[in-house]
Amino acid sequence: xxxxxxxxxxxxxxxxxxxxxxxxxxxxxxxxxxxxxxxxxxxxxxxxxxxxxxxxxxxxxxxxxxxxxxxxxxxxxxxxxxxxxxxxxxxxxxxxxxxxxxxxxxxxxxxxxxxxxxxxxxxxxxxxxxxxxxxxxxxxxxxxxxxxxxxxxxxxxxxxxxxxxxxxxxxxxxxxxxxxxxxxxxxxxxxxxxxxxxxxxxxxxxxxxxxxxxxxxxxxx
Numbered sequence: 001x002x003x004x005x006x007x008x009x010x011x012x013x014x015x016x017x018x019x020x021x022x023x024x025x026x027x028x029x030x031x032x033x034x035x036x037x038x039x040x041x042x043x044x045x046x047x048x049x050x051x052x053x054x055x056x057x058x059x060x061x062x063x064x065x066x067x068x069x070x071x072x073x074x075x076x077x078x079x080x081x082x083x084x085x086x087x088x089x090x091x092x093x094x095x096x097x098x099x100x101x102x103x104x105x106x107x108x109x110x111x112x113x114x115x116x117x118x119x120x121x122x123x124x125x126x127x128x129x130x131x132x133x134x135x136x137x138x139x140x141x142x143x144x145x146x147x148x149x150x151x152x153x154x155x156x157x158x159x160x161x162x163x164x165x166x167x168x169x170x171x172x173x174x175x176x177x178x179x180x181x182x183x184x185x186x187x188x189x190x191x192x193x194x195x196x197x198x199x200x201x202x203x204x205x206x207x208x209x210x211x212x213x214x215x216x217x218x219x220x221x
Contacts, residue, residue, distance in 0.1 A: 003106050004092050008085045011113040015123060018116075022077040024125040027061065032127070034058050040065050051213040056166040057127045076125050083129050084122040088113055090136035097143040127167055134164040142183065149191050154198040162202035166209065172221060173203050173210075 027036050032053050038046040043062035047055045068075040088109055095105040112118055121129045141157035144150070161179070165171045180199060184192050214220045 001089065001092075004088045004109055005085065007106075007110050007113045008088050010110075011084075011119060011122075012081075014114060015119040018119070020119050020123050022073070022080065022123045022125075024073050024076050026125045030126070032057075033061060036065065038062075048212075049216065051217050051219070054166045054169055055209065056163060057130065057168075060130075061125075077123075080122060080125070080129060083133055084118070087129065087133045087136060090133060090140055094136055094140045094143065097140060097147065131164060131168045131171075134160055134167065138164065142179075145191070145195065146183070146187065149188075149194075151194050151198065154195045157195075158199040158202045161199070162206055165206045169221065173206050176203060 027033055027039075033039070034043075034046045034050060039058065039062035043059070043066065046062070047059060050058060064075050064079070065072045091112065092105055092109050095108065100108075121132075138157055138160040141153050141160060145153040145157060158176075161171075161176045165173060165176065176199060180196060184195060187195065210221050
C-alpha cells in the first residue's frame, strides 16, 4: 500500500510537470451529460427523463454541483484524485489475489501510473476512470469470493457490477450474465447458488431502469 501511494504521488508530480491540469469543462459540451442548469436545479426530473445514458454518473455530477456550488471544480478534482489512487490500489489488490509476485505487482503499478493516458483520465471529468475502477473492484471481489466463498463478497461483486451497468451503457446486463456463465461452472456446487442469487436483485434493478427507458422512448437500452 505504501508503494502504491508513493507511485501515485510520483504520477501526480509528473502530470504537474507535464502541464496536465484537471479539466471539468466537459460539463459544458459533452452530450453524455445533462445540461449543467438541469444538474443544478432539476436533477431528479432530468435523471427520470434521461434515456441516452445510464443515470449514475450524471447523478454524481448533479450531487456534486448541488453540494459544493462554486467549489464544485475543486470537489471534482479531489474526487478524481481519490478515484485514481483507489484504481491503483485495486489493481495491486487484484494482482495480490491472483498470486502475482510482489515485485511484478510493484513494477506494473509503477508502469501504469506513469502512462500518459492514466494521467490524462485522472485529470478529466469523464466516466472512463470511475468505470475502470468499478471493473477492477468487481474483479477483486469476485476473486475473493472464488477463494473464500463468503457471501458478502458475492453480494458486493454483484452490486459493484450493477453500479458499473448504471454508469456505462456498454456494460449491458448480458455482460454480467456472461461473466457468471464463465465463473459459475468453476465453483463448488454450494458456492454456485449463492453467486447466482446475489446477482438477481442487481440485474432486476438495472432492468427496471431499462424498462423505464422503453416505456418512455420505445428503446429498451
